[in-house]
Amino acid sequence: MLRTTDWAATPLGPVRGWPVALCAALAQVVDAAVPMWLCWGDELAMVYNQAYAGMLGNKHPRALGAPLRQVWGEVWDDVVGLIESTLAGTSVYREDMPLLVDRDGRLREAWFTFWYTPLRDDDGVIRGLICTAWDTTAKVRGQRRLADSEAALRHSERQYQTLFDRIDEGFCIIEFLDGPDGPLSDYIHIAANPAYLANAGIANVVGQRVRDMVPDEADAWVEIYRRVLLTGEAVRFERELVKTGRYLELAAFRVDPPERRQVAVLFQDVTQRHRAERSLRELNDTLERRVQAEVAERMRTEEALRQSQKMEAVGQLTGGIAHDFNNMLAVVMSSLELLDRKFMHDDPLARRYLDAARNSTRRAAQLTQRMLAFARQQPLKPEPLDVNQLVAGMSDLLRHSLGAGVRLETVLASGAWPTHADPNQLENAILNLAVNARDAMADAPGEPRLTVETANCHLDERYATEHVGLRPGPYVMISVSDTGVGMAPDVAAKAFDPFFTTKGVGRGTGLGLSQVYGFIKQSGGHIRIRSEPGQGTTVKLYMPRLVALQAAEAVVGVEPPAPRGDGRELVLVVEDEAAVRQLSIEALRELGYRVLEADGAEPALALLQAHPDIALLFTDVVMPGVNGRRLADEARRRRPGLKVLFTTGYSRDAVVHNGVLDPGVHLIGKPFALAELGRRVHEVLGGPA
Incomplete structure (x- = not known):
C-alpha cells in the first residue's frame, strides 16, 4: 500500500524527493512490530505501519500522507501542546492518556500510551516527529473494573461482618x-456469631463437633443438615435442642460449591412462643x-379469587378479539347484503351460494357475540322481568329444541320474585x-328428562364469602336439570x-356455558353447577330480586321490514377503517339516504360546519385520537339538535358502562344486517335528539 500510494498528491511530494x-x-516505522507512525513537513503529513492501521479504524487508508491535524482532528486540542513540545526538541511520554477518538463514526472514550520523539532532516533540523503508540483501553477498563470489584468486596465484607456481629438471630x-459412623457422619462448627449463645444456650462452639456437643441428639441434627448438603435444597423447620431445653426456629442452606461440605444455619429461640402455643x-x-x-376457608376463597381473576383476564382477551372480528364481519355481511340486492335477482345458483355465505357470516357473528357475552362486554337492555312468564313462554321453543324424545318438565314457584335482566x-x-x-x-x-324450575332463595353472608364478587341477599333462582x-x-x-x-369435533364451540356465565355475572347474578358422573347435571342461575317493582311481561313480536329514507335526509358516516366505512356508505345509500363520509373527528366536524342539513351522525365509537363519544359531544355542543347513532364491535368503551x-x-x-341498520336509522331520526 505504501508503494502504490500517490505520494505526489500529498504534502510529502514524490518519493524520489524525500530526504x-x-x-x-x-523504514524503521515499517519494519517495527509495534504500532508506529511519523509525521513530516510543515503540514505534518502522516505515514504509519501495518500494526498502527488497526488503531485508525475507518480512517485507514485515507490517513496515508494526510496532515496529522486532519487525521486526528477530534483529539487535536488534547495533543497539540505535546506535539509542539516535541517539535521544539523535547521528547514526550504519556501513559494511559484518555482521549475521545472517532471509532467508526462515533466518539468513544479510549486510553493510549505513546512516546513522541523529534524527527530531524539531513541537516539536523527538526522537521517532524516519530511516535510509538499502544491502545491501553482494555487494560485501563480492566483495572477500573478490578478496582470497583476487590472495593465492592471490601464493602461486602464489612457489611457481612456487621450483620454477623449485630443480628439477634444465632x-x-x-x-x-x-x-x-461413616462418610459425612459428623460436623464441626467453623464460625458462630455472638447471638449463638443467647439463642442456643451453648458457649464456645467454634471448633466443637456436634457428636461431642450433643451426643444424644447428634444423629437427628446430622441427618437434617446432611440432606441440605447433598440436595442443595434449603430447609426451614422448628426443633427442640434437648440439651438446653430451647425450642428453636431454624433455616439452613448449603454454602456452595458443594465440595466445601459447608452448611449455613440461621436460628432463633422461640421457646416462649412455643410454650404459649x-x-x-x-x-x-x-x-x-x-x-x-x-x-381451608381461606384457600377456597383464594381459589375463587384466582378463578375470578382468570375469567376476567380471559374475558378481556376475548373481548378484544371479538372487536376485531366484528369489524371484519361487518365488511363481509354488508358486502353480501349489497351484492344480493343489486346483482343476484335472476341467478338462483349464485343466490344459493350467497345464502350459504350469509349463514356462515351470521354464525360467525353469533360466535363473536358469545365471546362478548363471556367477556361481560355485550350491551344489555335490562327490564323488570317475571321469570315464571319467561320460562312458560319458552316451553314451545324448548320442546322444539330438545326434540320429541326428551321429556320437558317445568316447576314454577308460586309468587316468584321479579328480577331486572335482559x-x-x-x-x-x-x-x-x-x-x-x-x-x-x-x-x-x-x-x-329436562326439568326447568324457578324458586325464591336467599344467599347468606357465609355463602357469599365463598364466591368472590357475590353479594348476599334475595335472589330468584332458575335451575335446569338433566338426566345426562x-x-x-x-x-x-x-x-x-x-x-x-367435552363434545366431539364439530359439535360445539365451547362458548355456550361461558356465554351464560358472562351474562349472569354481568347482570349481577350468580351461577352454580352440580354434576356427578352417571347422575346428571344441574345448573342454577341466581338473578338479583327486583324490589318494589312488578316484572313487565316480555313481549316478542315479528320484526318489521327495514324502512327506507326519502332521499332527502343527509347522514354523516365517521369510521376510521376504510373498508367498513365504504360498506356503511353503500348500505345507507341503498336504504335511500344521502351520505357524507369522514375518517376521523377533525374532518367530521369540518363537514358538520359546512353542511347544516346533516340530519344524523353515524359514528364508530372506538377510533384513534378522538373517540366517537367525544366527537358526538363536540358535535352536539355545536349542533344541539343533531341526532347520533353509534356503532361498535366492542362494548367496553365510552357509551357502555357496567354492561348497560x-x-x-x-x-x-x-x-x-342491512334491515337492522335501516330500522335503527329510521328509529333515531324519528325520535327526540
Whole structure:
C-alpha cells in the first residue's frame, strides 16, 4: 500500500524527493512490530505501519500522507501542546492518556500510551516527529473494573461482618467430616456469631463437633443438615435442642460449591412462643381444628379469587378479539347484503351460494357475540322481568329444541320474585343450558328428562364469602336439570372456561356455558353447577330480586321490514377503517339516504360546519385520537339538535358502562344486517335528539 500510494498528491511530494532521514525513519516505522507512525513537513503529513492501521479504524487508508491535524482532528486540542513540545526538541511520554477518538463514526472514550520523539532532516533540523503508540483501553477498563470489584468486596465484607456481629438471630457455619459412623457422619462448627449463645444456650462452639456437643441428639441434627448438603435444597423447620431445653426456629442452606461440605444455619429461640402455643392448645383443644377450617376457608376463597381473576383476564382477551372480528364481519355481511340486492335477482345458483355465505357470516357473528357475552362486554337492555312468564313462554321453543324424545318438565314457584335482566339474553342462557343438557342425555341410559324450575332463595353472608364478587341477599333462582351422563369434578370445574367442550369435533364451540356465565355475572347474578358422573347435571342461575317493582311481561313480536329514507335526509358516516366505512356508505345509500363520509373527528366536524342539513351522525365509537363519544359531544355542543347513532364491535368503551347503555344513547353493534341498520336509522331520526 505504501508503494502504490500517490505520494505526489500529498504534502510529502514524490518519493524520489524525500530526504534520507525521512526514508530511514520510514523504514524503521515499517519494519517495527509495534504500532508506529511519523509525521513530516510543515503540514505534518502522516505515514504509519501495518500494526498502527488497526488503531485508525475507518480512517485507514485515507490517513496515508494526510496532515496529522486532519487525521486526528477530534483529539487535536488534547495533543497539540505535546506535539509542539516535541517539535521544539523535547521528547514526550504519556501513559494511559484518555482521549475521545472517532471509532467508526462515533466518539468513544479510549486510553493510549505513546512516546513522541523529534524527527530531524539531513541537516539536523527538526522537521517532524516519530511516535510509538499502544491502545491501553482494555487494560485501563480492566483495572477500573478490578478496582470497583476487590472495593465492592471490601464493602461486602464489612457489611457481612456487621450483620454477623449485630443480628439477634444465632448464626453459624458447619463443615461436615467423615467419622467413625461413616462418610459425612459428623460436623464441626467453623464460625458462630455472638447471638449463638443467647439463642442456643451453648458457649464456645467454634471448633466443637456436634457428636461431642450433643451426643444424644447428634444423629437427628446430622441427618437434617446432611440432606441440605447433598440436595442443595434449603430447609426451614422448628426443633427442640434437648440439651438446653430451647425450642428453636431454624433455616439452613448449603454454602456452595458443594465440595466445601459447608452448611449455613440461621436460628432463633422461640421457646416462649412455643410454650404459649402449647398452653393455648391445652386450654382449647378445638383451636387447631378451627384454624384448619379457617385455612381451608381461606384457600377456597383464594381459589375463587384466582378463578375470578382468570375469567376476567380471559374475558378481556376475548373481548378484544371479538372487536376485531366484528369489524371484519361487518365488511363481509354488508358486502353480501349489497351484492344480493343489486346483482343476484335472476341467478338462483349464485343466490344459493350467497345464502350459504350469509349463514356462515351470521354464525360467525353469533360466535363473536358469545365471546362478548363471556367477556361481560355485550350491551344489555335490562327490564323488570317475571321469570315464571319467561320460562312458560319458552316451553314451545324448548320442546322444539330438545326434540320429541326428551321429556320437558317445568316447576314454577308460586309468587316468584321479579328480577331486572335482559329478557332476550336470559332466554338465550336457558336455551343454551337446555341444548347442552340434550346433548349430555343423548348417550345416557334411561328416559331423557329436562326439568326447568324457578324458586325464591336467599344467599347468606357465609355463602357469599365463598364466591368472590357475590353479594348476599334475595335472589330468584332458575335451575335446569338433566338426566345426562354427568361430569367428573375436574371437568365441571372447567365447564365455564371459554372454548372448553367435552363434545366431539364439530359439535360445539365451547362458548355456550361461558356465554351464560358472562351474562349472569354481568347482570349481577350468580351461577352454580352440580354434576356427578352417571347422575346428571344441574345448573342454577341466581338473578338479583327486583324490589318494589312488578316484572313487565316480555313481549316478542315479528320484526318489521327495514324502512327506507326519502332521499332527502343527509347522514354523516365517521369510521376510521376504510373498508367498513365504504360498506356503511353503500348500505345507507341503498336504504335511500344521502351520505357524507369522514375518517376521523377533525374532518367530521369540518363537514358538520359546512353542511347544516346533516340530519344524523353515524359514528364508530372506538377510533384513534378522538373517540366517537367525544366527537358526538363536540358535535352536539355545536349542533344541539343533531341526532347520533353509534356503532361498535366492542362494548367496553365510552357509551357502555357496567354492561348497560348510557341513558339516551343509540347503539348498533357490528356486524349489522342491512334491515337492522335501516330500522335503527329510521328509529333515531324519528325520535327526540
